[in-house]
Amino acid sequence: MKKREEQVRTKPSACRDLFSAIKKGSYLTRLSFFIPGFGQIARGQIVKGILYMLVQTAFLLFMIFFGWRYIAHLFSGDLGRQLSGEIWNEELQIFEKVAGDNSFLILLYGVVSLVIILFYLAVWFANVRGSYENDKRVRAGEKIPSFKDDLYSLINEKFYLPLLLLPFSGLVIFTVMPLIFMVLIAFTNYDYAHMPPGKLFDWVGFSNFKMLFSLSNGTTGFAFVFLRVLLWTFVWAFFATFSNYFLGVIIALLIQKKGIKLKALWRTLFVIAIAVPQFVTLLLMQKILDGDGILNKILGTNILWLTDQRNFALIPRLMIILVNIWIGVPYTMLMSSGILMNIPSDFYEAAKIDGASTARIFFNITMPYMLHVTTPYLITQFVGNINNFNVIWLLTGGGPVDNLYYGGGSGAQSTDLLVTWLYRLTTDQNPKYNVASVIGIVIFVISATMALLTYNKTSSAKGEDTFQ
Secondary structure, three states: OHHHHHHHHHOOOHHHHHHHHHHHOOHHHHHHOOOOOHHHHHOOOHHHHHHHHHHHHHHHHHHHHHHHHHHHHHHHOOOOOOOOEEEEEOOOOEEEEEOOOOHHHHHHHHHHHHHHHHHHHHHHHHHHHHHHHHHHHHHHOOOOOOHHHHHHHHOOOOOHHHHHHHHHHHHHHHHHHHHHHHHHHOOEOOOHHHOOOOOOOOEOOOHHHHHHHOOOOOOOOHHHHHHHHHHHHHHHHHHHHHHHHHHHHHHHHHHHOOOOOOHHHHHHHHHHHHHOOHHHHHHHHHHHOOOOOHHHHHHOOOOOOOOOOHHHHHHHHHHHHHHHHHHHHHHHHHHHHHHHHOOOHHHHHHHHHOOOOHHHHHHHHHHHHHHHHHHHHHHHHHHHHHOOHHHHHHHOOOOOOOOOOOOOOOOOOOOOOHHHHHHHHHHOOOOOHHHHHHHHHHHHHHHHHHHHHHHHOOHHHHOOOOOO
16 A cells, blocks of 8 residues: 555656656757657657647647637637628618627637647647657667557557547537536626627626625525525425435335235336336326316315415425325335345344344444445435426426515526526526526536535445445
8 A cells, every 4th residue: 555655646747747848858859849749750750740740730720710719709808799780881872781790609619719729738748748758768778669559559558548539529528518618608698688699798707696696686686586496406305315215215125024925016016117207207297286187186176286386385395295206216115125135134133133123223234234335326316306307397397486485587486496497597588598507507516515525424435345
């Protein structure tokens, strides 16, 4: 262990490599700072050097003819100046259409240009480090690897690089860039009144954050609405996660208990419940719980199970949690059954010899073991329920509407979670993309922080070999 720690401490960092190349590198390496590939070509690595030069050439052409103008807009304080429209041509006596700027495309292409700059810097650093490695080989009297040697290394020792290239590219294109774009939108006034290409939007700093978190606008302002939606989001996530979990564990224990017959049948019935697509179950339950639905007809009542506004929409919220139990418990039950079968029987036998009661065995052996194994699952479920769009949207659509507590033009409704509120803000007749982006950032911060802090404090992270 000590030797491994010393290796970690002595492993050169990227900055240290760069400074070493500046101080100790040959003139070929120093020229590679300005002409990527020069050091490789001078030492016989022709193909590698040409590839570096081609990357630099492509990058410079991209920046000169495309990227620089969008980068300039990002840092100049505006996202476009010329509006699209028509200008009167005095000579021709007609109106001529002018394309103008598009703030959305300026921001999007600016983000793409920033990512390409980062990619080029990575390639540029690889070029400098490669040239400096050649310097060290020359001083040590070692052979400089040829293109064939590099290719052989790439498909053997470093095969992980081409293997991860495609998924890494997909991660950058479909996850990283949209996230950067969304974060930047939160600092603009992009809404219905500033909709390109007819109109432009611009940077507004932290104004959107102030609007969402400022309590000075009264109880119907965005801040109070946000707090109400956030509170319901946490209440929903807590009950949706732990009701499913504990009920699933209890049912799994009942089925596994000695003396219970037809165990395979009971498990099969739960599997059948899972086999029905979730959205089908939710739509069916929505029809059953409708004001004119089957449940009211059977009971002879007229209860608004999903649209009652009384007591802060208590009945709709309870029904959402109950329906979620119906569709979620089978998953937990099946997972728990597999884990319970793998608890060492020695634990139970030793406890019984010591005279432990059934309840004590459950709380001292079964549940600690279950929690140790399933803590990552619980964290995932809790974060997933914070962002559980389907259950809320397909059952109530976020309703019922309550303008008294969710007014102020917020667009939120009584059973909206943060994620459904975000969706409503972007699909409304008067969309507020800027506020929706702020809410998206809040959701990410809450989910990431809770997941990391919670997991690092659990036995799953601190004592991986506790039950081995």
